[in-house]
Each structure stands twice: as structure tokens, then as C-alpha cells.
Amino acid sequence: MSSKAKKAVILFSGGLDSTTVLAQAQMDGFECYAMSFDYSQRHSVELASAKKIAANANVAEHKIIKLDLAQIGGSALTDLSIDVPVDELVDEPDGSIPVTYVPARNTIFLSIALGWAEVIGANHIFVGVNAVDYSGYPDCRPEYIEAFEKMANLATKVGVEEHSIHIETPLIDLTKAEITQLGISLGIDYSQTVSCYLADEDGKACGVCDSCRLRRQGFKDADIYDPTRYQ
């Protein structure tokens, strides 16, 4: 990577979406700084997968930030007393937000990424949010991302001086099938990625949680072989 390459911070969980985003950012010529979070998520096995993928992708640096969101709770992902739904889900009867929603998670992760971006001189932060085949989380929608970007340019030295913080969301308008197709065209081996909220200690997926169902349907709709390692 040339020393003149533009730097980008990539929010990187090791799942299908963020792995596709990382590959896309590298294809676009960015020098990539990957950031993952050890936030007491029940599927923290995703971090082992994130480490492997980031190393294979030759990122400039991969940071794993520890932040115990179980101290706050309020989500099936951080509070083990709340079950992850494994049956209907996604299409909640009243259009409400599912219990796997982690309060303010994307805002917290983007904010910490913003701090790192400012320190290393990166003007671009990539995040794999998607507002088509998604779980209805409010912090995945374009209007939210736009508001975060505006705030970020008022919050930081570089933002104030150059108005130049950009939140990049290459997947936001894509279906899960299109994301999968994009990733395949970028050469991703999706068998290495972990999306499942209930993944076992080997990273094998349950196949029935919200995240698994969206992912499985994506491969099916794209007519691509699903290489996910199921339990």
C-alpha cells in the first residue's frame, strides 16, 4: 500500500457485511484500519473470526476495543437473561424493534472509530449498515448516518477545520443477495465470516436466529452456494 493511500477506519465485526465492506474499501484504494469491539456480546467468538480475516486481508492495523456493554444491558445480545428469538422475528408483528437491538451500539462504535480516525488522520469511516434486508434497527438508516456525519464534522478538530469526515456505507441500499454477490466478486471466502448471534465456540452458526435467517436467505436469493458452517 502506498504511503499516500487515503486512510479509512473500518468498523469490523468479522461478519458477512463488514467483511464485504473491508474488501470494498481496499478495492477502492484505502489503507484500512480495522476496529472491532469486545463488548460482552454473547457471540464474542466473532472476534476470533475478525482477527483471522483482518490478518489475511493485510490491514494496516486491527484494534479490538474492550467496552463492557453488559454494564448497560437492555439487549438479548448483551444480557444473557434475554433470549435471542429463533422463530419468526425480523417481521415483528407491530413493526417494532427486536430484542437483539443493542441501544446506541452503532453510535457508540462510530464515535470511538471517530476518535481513532482523528488520531491517525483518516477522513473516512466505513460501516456495513444496511437498510434493506435488516432487522429494523434505527441506527442502520440513511437519515441516521447523515445526522451522525454532520455531528462528527462539528465534534472534531479535523471536522471543524476541513469539514471532512465522511461516513461511508457502501451496503446501505443493497439487498442481502446483492451484498453476497458483491463479496463473491471481491473474492471473499464467506465460510470464514461469523454472523450468528448464537454461534458456538467454533464459530458455527445456528441457522435460525435473526442474523442467520437474513444471511441464509441472501445466499439463496443470490443463487450462490451457502458456505456457512452450521452447527
Added chain:
Amino acid sequence: MSSKAKKAVILFSGGLDSTTVLAQAQMDGFECYAMSFDYSQRHSVELASAKKIAANANVAEHKIIKLDLAQIGGSALTDLSIDVPVDELVDEPDGSIPVTYVPARNTIFLSIALGWAEVIGANHIFVGVNAVDYSGYPDCRPEYIEAFEKMANLATKVGVEEHSIHIETPLIDLTKAEITQLGISLGIDYSQTVSCYLADEDGKACGVCDSCRLRRQGFKDADIYDPTRYQ
């Protein structure tokens, strides 16, 4: 406190400003949930002071969140290899932002407070930012706070459903002297608060760092006895 009291999350460092904010929020009738951060700040002795003050104030709960911002660095407060200035400062010759600025700190803290607010059903987040006698940090200005509030109402379940997250900044337009006068009228014992970036292990202040100079001048301008415990 009545069970019908409105809840508020208070960003609370145990310094002069946030202690004044906590007292003001209680005076306004809020049931207060104080949140402090153990972020690898060099003056982490402020947390001992925060604990004592929060306990004395009978807050509903006091959480200390651990988040190692030294992993990101870029500030004299989190990177011990960068000296805290102790001479001129504040009025940087070119109006630039001093090295004690912690990249994206208020954004990170407000974001985590937002997550907690959502979980406990608090619609108000208090923060002691001030844009008069301050160090020029971009994330202390009214336009930043306004942008954060807008973003917060798009980021969260409660924000989306009720558009009801409010970022409260009772000190933003006050001089340090006015803040001190307000605090005295609210009955605060400022000898317990720690503002100093270079406080010793007993919480005694250096008297010469940016934060000390602003605080000391505040007492002087208000013509109030300065009870700060200096080294």
C-alpha cells in the same frame, strides 16, 4: 425521590462543572443516574472524588464505565508521552485546539450515556460543557450539542418513536465565575471536586494546568473563596 420523577443520565467526572450540573439536575427534580469513565486518563484520581460526591448526593445509581482510550491516544490526557502544558495555554497563539483535547471524547461519552438512557427510560442527558471560559474543544460548542441531539433522536428506539432525547447543557452560556456562583447557591462543597489534569494521588491540584487556571480564575472573578486543595 418519587417514583414518578423524570430520569436523567448525568455525565459526571467529579470536577467542578459536572458536580454543578448534577446539583442543578437534582434541583430541577430529576432522578439522577451518574455515569463516569475510567478511560485511562492520567488524572484518574478524579474517579475517587466522583464516587464520593455521587454517594453524598444520593444519586439513583452511579456507573463507572471502563474504556481504554489510551488504545487510541492522541491526547496529553491519555498518552503519557505528551506533556500537559502548564504555562500559557488556553489562548493558543493561532486559536488552535490544545493537546489536552481528547479526540471525540464528548461524542464517545454522550453515546454511551445515550445507550444507558435508552435502557433505563431516561429522556434527558446532562453534560457540563461550557463554551465561554473553556479550552476551545470543538465538542463543547452549542452547534455540536444540537447536532448530537438530532442524531440521537434518529439513532434510538425512543428517539424514533417519541423524538424525545434531550441533551441538557445548563452551563453552556455561563462564565466560570457564574458556574461557581451557581454551585455555591446549590450548596456544593467544591473542596471535594477535582478538575486538575495533573492531580496527585490525594486529588490535590497543580494550580497551573489549563483546567486549574480556568477554575482558579472562576473563583477569583466570582469573588468567592477558592477551597481547592492545591499541592
